[in-house]
Amino acid sequence: MRKRSSAGVCGLLVLVALLVGCQSPSAGVAEDGRLGEPATGTGAGTSAAVSPSATRPSGYGAVFLAVDECSSFGTTSFTEVPCAGERAAARVAARHDGAVRDGPRCPRTTDFVLHISEQRPASDEDGDGAVPRGYACMRNLQPPHPGDPGGGGGPRTIVGDCVYSSGDGQVRETACDGQGERKPEYRVTRAVAGRADCPGSTALYVRLGGDRPVGCARPL
Numbered sequence: 001m002r003k004r005s006s007a008g009v010c011g012l013l014v015l016v017a018l019l020v021g022c023q024s025p026s027a028g029v030a031e032d033g034r035l036g037e038p039a040t041g042t043g044a045g046t047s048a049a050v051s052p053s054a055t056r057p058s059g060y061g062a063v064f065l066a067v068d069e070c071s072s073f074g075t076t077s078f079t080e081v082p083c084a085g086e087r088a089a090a091r092v093a094a095r096h097d098g099a100v101r102d103g104p105r106c107p108r109t110t111d112f113v114l115h116i117s118e119q120r121p122a123s124d125e126d127g128d129g130a131v132p133r134g135y136a137c138m139r140n141l142q143p144p145h146p147g148d149p150g151g152g153g154g155p156r157t158i159v160g161d162c163v164y165s166s167g168d169g170q171v172r173e174t175a176c177d178g179q180g181e182r183k184p185e186y187r188v189t190r191a192v193a194g195r196a197d198c199p200g201s202t203a204l205y206v207r208l209g210g211d212r213p214v215g216c217a218r219p220l
Contacts, residue, residue, distance in 0.1 A: 064116070065136045067092050071114065078114055083141075094137040100155075105209065106137035108158050111147040114138055150176030150187075157206055157215060162187045171204070186217040 065071060070083035070091050081087045093110055096103040106113060114136040137155075139147070146153025149160025152175030157163070162176040162184030174180040176187060186204045190197075191212040195205055198216035206215035 063095070065092050065095060065114065067095050070141070071136075071138065088141060090138040090140050092136045093139045095134065097134040099133070100135050103135065106155055107139075108156060109139065109145065109147040109149075110137040110155055111140045111145055111153070112138050113155050152176070152180045157188065157208055159188050159191050159215065162220070163204070163206065163217065171206075184220055186219055188215040188217045190216040192216060 065080050068083075068091060070081055070085075070088040071078045072081045072087040073089040083091060090111065093107050094104070100113060100115070116134045116136065139145070145151055147156070148154075149158055150162060152162070152173060154173075157173060160176070161173055163171040164174050164182045164185040166172045166182075171186070172182070174182045174184050176184050178184065188206055188208075190199065191208055191210075192198055192214050193212055195214055198205065198214065199218075201218045202216040203219045204217035206217055207213050208215045
């Protein structure tokens with residue numbers, strides 16, 4: 001018998017660069033991530049909190065971590081650095097004020113998200129003593145790129161990504177090449193407007209959001 005279910009897979013929102021996956025509630029999905037009606041899913045990606053403090057280098061742009069600026073990688077924090085420097089690790093693909101849940105979605109192949117806490121450092125982008133709360137959608141300067149299709153991470157689930165059943169009615173994203181901690185069980189092959197548009201081989205529905213919110217996944 002073919003298995004048909006709905007799944008939501010979401011990206012990680014953690015503090016201080018803890019690179020671990022999580023589930024978050026959305027329409028039709030319980031807070032513990034149990035499957036229910038179709039629910040918005042995003043990749044089991046990575047995110048971190050970055051506090052624009054007095055250690056922020058000056059002169060790299062008018063806005064802290066603006067589009068096309070770069071950040072370093074650190075064990076407890078991220079800082080803005082020149083993109084040509086040896087410390088540069090990732091580039092800003094998109095930058096928005098406010099919280100992720102309230103703002104625009106990151107680009108499809110975003111590798112991870114930096115959450116910028118509201119601060120009042122001595123020096124800031126416009127001289128009013130404040131750097132507003134926001135988030136930056138980041139793309140690694142060098143591989144690996146977990147946000148790519150089948151990469152096993154990133155804040156969004158997209159066509160080409162793979163998921164596995166994590167138990168108790170939950171699924172999580174994993175690398176399609178089998179090199180992740182868990183083997184892939186399903187691959188998202190198509191994004192459509194509704195379930196009826198999925199092919200007959202569909203065994204799992206993943207709600208992706210956007211104008212084509214349903215992901216049609218087939219077993220591997």
